[in-house]
Amino acid sequence: MKKTAQLARQMIKAIGCANGLAGRQLGCENAVEVIKASPYFTNVQQRIPLEWGKIIEEVNTGRHASALSGVTQTCRQLAHETRQVIENKDELLVFGGDHSCAIGTWSGVATAMRPHGDIGLIWVDAHMDAHTPDTSDTGNIHGMPVAHLLGFGDKNLVKIGDRMPKLLPHNLCMVGIRDYESAEQELLERLGVRIFYANEVEKRGIQDVMQEAQYLVTRNTIGYGLSIDLDGFDVSYAPAVGTPSADGINALEFIKALLTIDLTKLIATEIVEFLPRFDDNQRTSEQLVSSLVEYIYKTKQFQINSVNEIAARVNKSETIQKVSQAM
Ligand SMILES: NC(=[NH2+])NCCC[C@H](N)C(=O)O
Numbered sequence: 001m002k003k004t005a006q007l008a009r010q011m012i013k014a015i016g017c018a019n020g021l022a023g024r025q026l027g028c029e030n031a032v033e034v035i036k037a038s039p040y041f042t043n044v045q046q047r048i049p050l051e052w053g054k055i056i057e058e059v060n061t062g063r064h065a066s067a068l069s070g071v072t073q074t075c076r077q078l079a080h081e082t083r084q085v086i087e088n089k090d091e092l093l094v095f096g097g098d099h100s101c102a103i104g105t106w107s108g109v110a111t112a113m114r115p116h117g118d119i120g121l122i123w124v125d126a127h128m129d130a131h132t133p134d135t136s137d138t139g140n141i142h143g144m145p146v147a148h149l150l151g152f153g154d155k156n157l158v159k160i161g162d163r164m165p166k167l168l169p170h171n172l173c174m175v176g177i178r179d180y181e182s183a184e185q186e187l188l189e190r191l192g193v194r195i196f197y198a199n200e201v202e203k204r205g206i207q208d209v210m211q212e213a214q215y216l217v218t219r220n221t222i223g224y225g226l227s228i229d230l231d232g233f234d235v236s237y238a239p240a241v242g243t244p245s246a247d248g249i250n251a252l253e254f255i256k257a258l259l260t261i262d263l264t265k266l267i268a269t270e271i272v273e274f275l276p277r278f279d280d281n282q283r284t285s286e287q288l289v290s291s292l293v294e295y296i297y298k299t300k301q302f303q304i305n306s307v308n309e310i311a312a313r314v315n316k317s318e319t320i321q322k323v324s325q326a327m
Pocket of ligand 1: 098099100127129131136137138139140142143144179180181229231243273
């Protein structure tokens, strides 16, 4: 049987990364404390086995290009944590922070999984986040994590965790993309990364797209991760972001789509770019973050229970067969 990452992961460990200096606007550094105190999230916590682990505070060496050294130190700490959670065989859930934290999250996960195989990643976002320091106009490192995970860009960021690229291009899918610059598009297209642009999502529906993405990221891997940038969704579902982009994914359709994909091979989830001070009076974005966690992990648990139950029945009938053959 093909090996999968469906190890008996029981506890969901939530790791926080309170970083925001690599974003266009400050404020994502407050997301973790807001989620932790959120009544919506507290409700969710009563329905799934979730425990908070470490909250990493970012190292401040300045903004834009001067943030590089700080981001490197922050991501190193985060990678250390995520690696440990995976090696302890817990479920991993990371709350950012701006999206530069993805370098830490997935470097740790890839390093922990390396002895078993490569990891896949579904990147849900309005942006490609695939600049290197050389191609970025803004110098904001939240626009660069994908390039670094693929092994391009700043040497120190690229070698967090082990020395290998953390992701291979054919194991990465990007979903909902609609706001990008040509240098990052050229890099990803040249490498053959599968990009489901927003117009393809619009045409086919998010369910169809997520099903294909899940197939692609599990085809050659031990399991996959989900990196969810809130700005991938339409602003009516996620107003609290620093780099909004019109015509995003319908969040309700996305949650419904999640119920139809195989989550048993999901190794870790990351939710980023929540900028609490931009939320509306209904706290729409805070509610979305809570719902995403609830549906992902309830569905995953349900799917694993079903698989286990079927396996137990097969075992039982094989035993019965053996006994009756022996008689
Ligand atoms: N994680 C994000 N919100 N990224 C937005 C990046 C925007 C733009 N492409 C830049 O590099 O500055």
